[in-house]
Amino acid sequence: MKNSRSTFLIIGAAIAVLGMVAVAAFWLLPRLLGADGDAIVQHMPDNTAVFAEINLLNLQDNASRQTAAAFEETYNSADIPFNPADPSTIFNGLDGALSSLAGVTVSEDVRPWVGANAGAGFLPPGEDGQPRWLLAATVRDAAGATAFIEKVNGMGQGTAVRHDSLVLLASDPATLAAAQAAPDGLSLADSRRYQQTMAELPDKRAATLYVNMAEMDKLLATAVPPEQEGMVQAIRGILPAYTSLGLAAFATDTGIQVEMVGLHGPLTATQQALLAAQTAVPTSDAYLPADTAVYLTGQRLDLLWQLLKGSLDGLGYSTADVDEATRLFAGLFGFNPDTELLAALDGAFALALIPTAGGTAVPGLSGVLLAEHNQPDKLAEQATLLAAGLPRLGFATANDNGVFLVNNPDGTPLAVYAVDGARVIVSTDAAGVTAVTTTTDSLTAAPAYQGIWAHLPGEAKPLLFANAAPLAGLFNLDPETLPITHAVMGTTSDDAISRATLLLILGD
Known part of the structure; x- marks a missing residue:
């Protein structure tokens, strides 16, 4: 197991090196010789589960150069070695970590000879059960x-x-x-599934990621602890039956664009209904404050619940088990959470992180779920019944003018919820509920938010908005030097392919 862990650490360090190369690569391009865009994938065996590649030749355009230059101040403020007169100094900061893991350094052992293409592959374990991996790079020296x-x-x-x-x-x-042997036999490049996945991504990509889900399952069989296998199966049960995943990253005049694609089998009727319900224009942003840090928008929590309910067999619970549990809940609390609460959440919903003075779960940020209920006259009654029933299970509740505070049996805060008209609000703390119910300037009025969805492809439906400044502290970054100001994501799908576009928007 120790050897298994060390090999994964080595691969992780190698991928970190590739990522650093992707940001600052254009300064090294004049010295790169003999690039071959297909050589790496042609040497990956056809049963490769995960494949990642960096192509530095696709970082020669002005957009890539401007993007890399924008991170200079961020590197310096984070004490990452970087000298504009000798940009290769950025790699020296990795020497210590890589040397301790693999006995080699970037500055002395890798950078002097590596060419324009480098990639890594993870393969299913061999007969000995140990993980297998492969690194490949073109040579210029x-x-x-x-x-x-x-x-x-x-x-x-x-x-x-x-x-x-x-x-x-x-x-x-x-x-x-x-x-x-792969180039003369069957390589990943010859795989029909790989070819189909890459055909859905832009040709000019600086970074590529490919996942073969069938082979990935074999890899996960040894990587995921047995006690967590059920959770993985439950999550997979909600999603389409993916056969492969692909990702491409490249620079644009706006910032960094990431295109993601998933090929899958036919959608279930519930998945099709959920897809059809998503709107081209968000409808829940008007209820969030203007300084919202993260906003995830969607429709039909009732359908998401149905998908989750049908996937719990991975955790050992059948649909009949869930139905029995909700009937017992109804006997204790006076309403059935399945048929009377979750089934009524058939409108818009939002998940958000909001800057507050509370921030019980995340310092300075409150997590909030907001969902529309189609029977608002029953919603207030359900909120009261829930607060009355929880103490029977050892939880403590308090009603502060319609804001219900719930504590665990040990006295630690669990959650806070409230009813606001036809919407139910659940938050990590009272500050989150207050921020939503007392807001005067909504997110729709925030200058940085207005027009943000126009950055996405025309067919993409809004999914995620993020304001980088209030999130910088979570990653020990200085918001004053962070070049990324906002992120936005949209999705579009059909019965065979799911697509997503992520844009990391750089400041002026």
Whole structure:
């Protein structure tokens, strides 16, 4: 297990290196030679579960250069080595971490020889149950590549070789042999599923991610603890039956754009109804304050509940079990949460993070769920009945002018809820409820929010908006130097393909 963990750490460090390269790559491009856009994927075995690739040649345009330059101040404020006169210094900050994990450094062992393309693949475990991985990179300096190979092979952490125009580094000799044989047999590039997935993504992409779900299931079988397998199955039961996932990232004049695609089998009737219910214009943003940090919009929580209810067999609960539990709930509380509450949430809903002085779960931010109920005359009664019944289970409740506070049996805060007309509000703390019910300037009036959805492709339906400034502290970033000001995401789907577009918008 220790060896398994160390190999994943090495891969994680390698992918981190690829990510850093993607941001600052354009300064190194004049020195990059011999790039081959297909060489990496042609050496990945056809049963690769996860494949990630960086193509530095697609970072030569002005948009990519402006994007990378925008992060200079962020690097400096975070004490990440960066010198505009010698941009390669950005990689030196990774030397210590990579050296402790893999015994090599970026500045001395990797950067001197690596070319324009680099990729990583994860494969299902071998017969010994150990994870298998493969790294591949094009070469621009043969002597440097040879020195790297000799050093890696001398350490015994992996197996490296020079093959064709690449350096291949694998977890074990069998995986390395499969990579060498792939171009002459069946490689990931020959996979029909891979080809179909990539055909749905832009050709000019700086970063690519591909996931084969069938092979991924084999990988998860050894990576997910047995006690968490049911939760994974429950989540998968809500989603379409994906066969593959793809992602492409590249720079635009607006910022960083990420296109995501999922190929899947036919949707169920409930999934089709949920898809059809999503609107081209949000309807719940008018109820949130102007300084909302994160806003996720959607329709029909009742259908989401039906999907979740049907997927709980992964956790060992049948639909009959759920029905019995809700009937017992009705006997205790006076209403059935399935048929009288959740089934009535058939309108708009919103999930939000709002800056407040409370922030019980997240410092400075309150989490809020807001959902429309189609029988508002019954909603207030249900809120009161819930507060009256919870103490029978050991929970403490208090009614503060229609704002219900719920504490766990040990006295710690659990949640706060309230009824506002035809809407039910559930929050992590009272400050979140107050922010929604007393707002005078709504999110729709915020200058940064107005017109934000116009950045998305015309067919994409709004899903997510985020304001970066109030979130920066969660990641120990300085909002004054963070170039990303906002993020916006939209989705569009049909019966066979789901698509999503994420835009990270840079400031002027």
